Amino acid sequence: MTPISEVAYDRHRLRQWLGGSARADGVLRRDLLKLLGTAGILTALPAGTAYATDRTDTTPAAPAGNTPAGNTPTAGAAPGIRKPLPPELFTIRGTNAETNFPALRDTGYHTPVDRFFVRNHTATPQLPTQDWRLRLWGSGLRGSTDYAGAIELDLADLRRLPAHTHSAAIECAGNGRSFYASQQGEPAAGTAWTLGAIGVARWRGARLSDVLRRAGLRREAVDVLPRGLDDEYVTGGVNLGRVRRPLPVAKALDDVLLAYEMNGEPLAADHGAPVRVVVPSWVGISSIKWVGDIEVAAQPLYSPWNTDFYRLFGPAHPEGGSAPLTRQTLKSAFELPVDARFAPGRTHRLHGRSWSGAGGVRRVEVSTDGGASWRRARLWDEPRRDGWVRWSLDWRPAEAGSTHLLARASDTAGRTQPDRSTFNTQGYFFDAVVRHPVTVG
Ligand SMILES: Nc1nc2c(c(=O)[nH]1)N[C@H]1C(S)=C(S)[C@@H](COP(=O)(O)O)O[C@H]1N2
Ligand SMILES: [Mo]
Secondary structure, eight states, rough: OOHHHHHHHHHHHHHHHTTTTTOHHHHHHHHHHHOOOOOOOOOOOOOTTTTGGGOOSSOOOOOOTTSGGGGSSSSSTTOOOSSSSOOTTTTEEETEEEGGGGGGTSSSSOOOOOOOOBBOOSSSOOOOGGOOOOEEESSSSSOSSSSGGEEOOOHHHHHSSOOOEEEEEETTTTTHHHHHHHHOOOOOSOOOOOOSEEEEEEEEEHHHHHHHHHHBBBBBBEEEEEEESOOOOOTTTTTTOSSOOOOEEEHHHHTTTEEEEEEEEEEOOTTTOOOEEETTBEEEGOOSSSEEEEEEEESOOOGGGGGGSSSSSSHHHHHHHOOOOBBOOEEEEEEEOTTTOOOOOSSSEEEEEEEEESSSSEEEEEEESSSOOOEEHHHSOOOTTTTTEEEEEEEEEEOOOEEEEEEEEEETTOBBBOOOOOOOOOOOOSOOOOEEEEEOO
16 A cells, blocks of 8 residues: 555655645656656646745744544634634534535425535635726737736626526535544544535526637636635645635536525525635636635646645555546435434435436435345435436334444446445545444444
């Protein structure tokens, strides 16, 4: 097995290079080039890199989502989140709040804002709507090559463009990460989510494609880099700058929204007010909250969020890591507390949800005997791309004792949840069937 500590060390050096703390070190530069080269994505040096403009020389230590602190659920509030986080709705993990799946029981298809998970690298910023501007700039636009020459829009401008509504999931790529440790004995670095780092909402806003075309998109444009207005992210003593991740222009022109409404209400502060990017089906990091500017470039762009994060590293993956992650994987969850108790000899209706970034979920099977036998659950929604399906199954347990409930989804792309997930060091894309412990008695 490849020593994981070496992989972690590589990631750390790359992070330093990206953070600017190693800018004069030719060895580190060569490492970065090697990493990017191995992954087959290096077509040009990231000249005039976006992150160069974010560099700061002061790198105060700050709490980070990837520290052990992010792995221990804490009672009370996550200081950077503004909405109430009652313990029956959320489990707090560092700067983040995970939705408790039992809290979705009877909520309908869309996740209410009061129980939609929050993933913050730092803290929810206060952004008065009247001061908000979106700047579009870069070599991929006609007439605006630098930030100073940016094209600016305010919220009223955005609202004047045709409005589109899209029902879509936002899910963290690390959702389910804790099961690498608890089910497979393979601990992975990062926030120890169970299955609640997902929500489905009705997003309304302008299409990014309309905005880009009006801004003067050049045919040479290849990457689009939205950046948040929240604080710069400092991890391991390195300032990685503002949260930002490049999108290929083809995706940007497809189904991406600049959303100002969520479930029929103005976007809530914690979910990116006044405007966030929504990239349906893709890893949650793509959906940049509090978007303040979008660089449009005629050359490939890099940020830490598409180089050392959000790729698969580890023994089963290429040495330089996988290609940057795009579509989310397949998962299922019961709307039940861990260790839920059921009376024997009575019929209980089990409820849950399944979802896949690759297509709609068309079949869900449930096992109530730890995987020995499976029955088909009844689906309450059509298989829907970008969303989830609700399902149920009646269960009449006979004997008292402890058992596991399992749910296994299959999607329209032909995938079925496996028994075991292929490990990666950062614990992304856990897709295996999760064992949900319950007690009969
Ligand atoms: N500006 C900014 N955008 C961001 C983040 C962030 O910390 N800052 N977190 C990202 C991650 S990792 C995820 S999973 C989603 C979470 O969206 P939510 O908090 O609305 O659920 O937002 C993404 N967009
Ligand atoms: Mo995420």
